[in-house]
Amino acid sequence: MILKSILIDDERNNLDYLRNLLTENCPEVEVSACATDADEGKKKILQYDPDLVFLDINMPGQNGFDLLRSLPRYDFEIIFVTAHDNFGIQAIKFSAIDYLLKPVNIEELKQAVNRVFDKKQRSIDNPQLKNLLQLLRNQNFREDHKIALAALKETRFVNTIDILRCESSNNYTTFFLKDGDKILVSKPIYEYEEILKDYGFIRCHQSHLINRNCIKSWVKTEGDYFLLENGDEIPISRSKKDRVAQQLKTNRY
Numbered sequence: 327m328i329l330k331s332i333l334i335d336d337e338r339n340n341l342d343y344l345r346n347l348l349t350e351n352c353p354e355v356e357v358s359a360c361a362t363d364a365d366e367g368k369k370k371i372l373q374y375d376p377d378l379v380f381l382d383i384n385m386p387g388q389n390g391f392d393l394l395r396s397l398p399r400y401d402f403e404i405i406f407v408t409a410h411d412n413f414g415i416q417a418i419k420f421s422a423i424d425y426l427l428k429p430v431n432i433e434e435l436k437q438a439v440n441r442v443f444d445k446k447q448r449s450i451d452n453p454q455l456k457n458l459l460q461l462l463r464n465q466n467f468r469e470d471h472k473i474a475l476a477a478l479k480e481t482r483f484v485n486t487i488d489i490l491r492c493e494s495s496n497n498y499t500t501f502f503l504k505d506g507d508k509i510l511v512s513k514p515i516y517e518y519e520e521i522l523k524d525y526g527f528i529r530c531h532q533s534h535l536i537n538r539n540c541i542k543s544w545v546k547t548e549g550d551y552f553l554l555e556n557g558d559e560i561p562i563s564r565s566k567k568d569r570v571a572q573q574l575k576t577n578r579y
Contacts, residue, residue, distance in 0.1 A: 328355075330374060330375070331355050332359050333359075334360070334379065343429075351435065359374055364385060364387060377446055379402055390406065403445060405439075406425035416520075421454045422476045457472055457483055469485075487539070489504075491536040492534070492535040494534075528574070530560060540554050540556075545559075
């Protein structure tokens with residue numbers, strides 16, 4: 327199986343560099359076309375109907391997100407390539423879409439391409455991209471945001487307000503939902519701490535991330551812990567107590 331691909335970046339040297347990396351390291355990728363702006367990129371996508379698009383975010387005029395908004399359909403996979411780690415990257419992480427920071431790391435490139443290859447072989451559509459665009463359209467309404475959780479057999483889209491807590495086990499994270507459901511994801515908890523920090527989640531322990539809106543009380547004993555609304559007792563590590571208290575910004579616990 328060959329992945330027909332389009333590269334979109336406003337700097338020609340970046341296009342040439344990425345094309346060379348793909349040629350040397352990813353034989354399953356065939357570069358069908360390149361584009362140096364959003365308008366040209368849209369034309370190439372509609373013309374070649376690619377399996378995969380490598381897209382720069384920051385381009386003069388219309389950026390990469392503007393390009394995606396202008397498309398009539400999203401029947402391709404996407405890997406973002408950017409020099410900046412900002413809100414755009416947070417939104418991409420939130421939707422579980424692959425991205426590469428410039429300069430592109432070869433191993434990360436191969437891993438991202440392998441993930442796309444696997445999805446295409448299994449004929450999985452791309453709801454992550456639709457979720458990303460929905461997130462960008464409604465970035466001021468966080469209560470409506472859904473996070474993409476890539477479990478073993480499916481990607482679940484969960485509203486952040488429905489997450490009770492997260493618990494780590496090595497490089498895996500289990501999401502505990504308010505309805506009692508659990509979702510195991512093969513990513514470490516620190517990645518979700520970064521993604522969910524603006525959604526009311528607090529890292530109270532090396533292994534625990536909790537939704538502050540689900541805290542019933544802060545029990546101060548020899549080993550402090552949070553009692554959650556469902557009865558779960560979540561430890562508060564000594565090293566994080568001061569920071570947790572500051573994040574809560576209240577003395578009522």
